[in-house]
Structure formats: C-alpha cells, structure tokens
Amino acid sequence: MGVKTIGFLGYSDSYGENWLKEMQRLATAAGMKMGTVERFSRADTSVTAQALRVVSSHPDAVLVVASGSGAAMPHKALIERGYKGKIFQTHSAASRDLIRLGGKDVEGSYVISGPAVVPEALPDSNPSKKLAMDFVTRYEKQFGAGTRNLFAAHTYDAQLVLQKVVPMALKKAKPGTPAFRAALKEALETAGPIQISQGTLNYSPKDHFGLGDDARIMLTIQNGNWKAVNP
Numbered sequence: 001m002g003v004k005t006i007g008f009l010g011y012s013d014s015y016g017e018n019w020l021k022e023m024q025r026l027a028t029a030a031g032m033k034m035g036t037v038e039r040f041s042r043a044d045t046s047v048t049a050q051a052l053r054v055v056s057s058h059p060d061a062v063l064v065v066a067s068g069s070g071a072a073m074p075h076k077a078l079i080e081r082g083y084k085g086k087i088f089q090t091h092s093a094a095s096r097d098l099i100r101l102g103g104k105d106v107e108g109s110y111v112i113s114g115p116a117v118v119p120e121a122l123p124d125s126n127p128s129k130k131l132a133m134d135f136v137t138r139y140e141k142q143f144g145a146g147t148r149n150l151f152a153a154h155t156y157d158a159q160l161v162l163q164k165v166v167p168m169a170l171k172k173a174k175p176g177t178p179a180f181r182a183a184l185k186e187a188l189e190t191a192g193p194i195q196i197s198q199g200t201l202n203y204s205p206k207d208h209f210g211l212g213d214d215a216r217i218m219l220t221i222q223n224g225n226w227k228a229v230n231p
Contacts, residue, residue, distance in 0.1 A: 010065025067092030116153035121228035
C-alpha cells in the first residue's frame with residue numbers, strides 16, 4: 001500500500017496502549033516509521049487538537065484505535081482537518097455504527113475484522129465459511145438484514161466451543177464443583193483445533209488467545225457497506 005510512516009490516534013487506556021506497543025514493534029520489523037502518537041479518553045467528546053497534530057505530521061497512514069460508535073469521532077476529526085492518507089481501524093470498530101455515524105468520511109477506509117462479517121466473500125474452501133454463513137443467516141433472520149457484527153459472531157462461536165469442551169469436562173467431574181471448572185479449563189487447553197465462524201481456535205496451556213491468521217480479514221468501506229480486501 002506504499003505506507004512508510006504511520007500516525008497513531010487512539011485510546012489512552014490499556015486497549016490503546018497494547019495496540020501502540022504492537023504497532024511500534026511491527027512497524028520497526030517492516031521497515032516503517034511510527035510518527036506522531038496522540039491519545040484520548042473514551043469519554044472525550046472532541047479530539048480536534050490531537051487530530052490536527054497527527055495531520056500536521058503528514059503520515060502515509062493513520063491507525064485509529066477506538067471502539068463501536070466511538071470510533072467514528074476520531075476518524076471524522078482526521079478528515080475534517082484535511083487528512084488525505086489511508087486510515088485504518090481495529091477489530092473494535094468493525095460495527096455498523098462506524099458506517100452509520102461516519103457517513104461519507106469513512107468511505108475508503110480500512111477495518112480489520114473476523115471473517116464472519118463478510119462470509120459471502122470467503123472462498124468455498126475456507127473452513128469457516130459454512131459456520132459464518134450459518135451465523136449470518138440465523139442472526140439476520142432474528143434481527144434484520146445488515147445487523148451481523150463481529151461481537152455477535154464471537155457469542156455464536158462461544159457456544160460452538162462449549163459444545164466441544166463441556167462433554168469432555170463432564171467425563172471427569174460434576175457441574176458446579178471446583179473440579180468441574182478445572183476440568184473445563186483442561187478441556188479448553190487440550191481439545192485441539194476447534195473450527196468456529198471466526199477462524200480456528202487452538203488453545204493450549206501457554207496460549208489462551210488461540211487464534212491464528214485465519215481469524216483476520218481486511219475490510220474496506222464502499223458505498224456504505226463492508227467489502228473484503230483480497231479475502
């Protein structure tokens with residue numbers, strides 16, 4: 001994408017801090033330079049000053065770290081201050097609220113998401129496609145077309161995981177006991193790969209995140225809707 005310098009406009013809490021640290025590490029490894037870093041509180045109603053400082057440094061791209069409807073405000077502030085480069089947002093912004101509140105200002109921007117937001121774009125060979133389509137069909141039948149979202153998909157996936165690990169735990173302990181909770185933990189850490197709508201989970205005693213590269217997909221916003229970038 002021709003990005004050599006990156007600006008940062010994100011939350012001043014642990015979520016923003018974790019993203020900043022990871023971006024600094026990854027940017028260095030990729031030969032890119034982290035430029036201006038500006039932070040703001042989740043409760044802030046304006047980030048005009050921070051956005052102006054980021055725009056004034058002329059980065060090739062800006063990473064906005066915010067969540068839900070709150071992700072639209074810093075994004076719009078960058079555009080209103082005249083920023084013309086690429087804007088990227090994190091998983092927490094992958095909701096219709098960003099599109100609804102951001103309007104034309106978020107057109108052409110990029111958001112990282114799980115594949116369940118755009119399962120139609122996945123190749124049939126993708127092992128998550130069938131589950132992701134099932135999630136979308138069920139969810140939008142209940143709540144209406146276009147209501148699919150990353151967070152609801154995680155809930156769908158949680159029940160898939162429980163279907164796998166609860167029977168394993170029941171073989172070792174009785175529900176409601178400390179032993180059963182320990183058995184559930186052991187089952188999660190030893191069940192092996194579990195296919196979900198958002199990729200493949202593979203927990204271990206040392207890895208409680210469990211997700212790999214197949215849990216990420218880059219989206220862009222075109223004509224008020226999500227579009228997968230090279231799914």
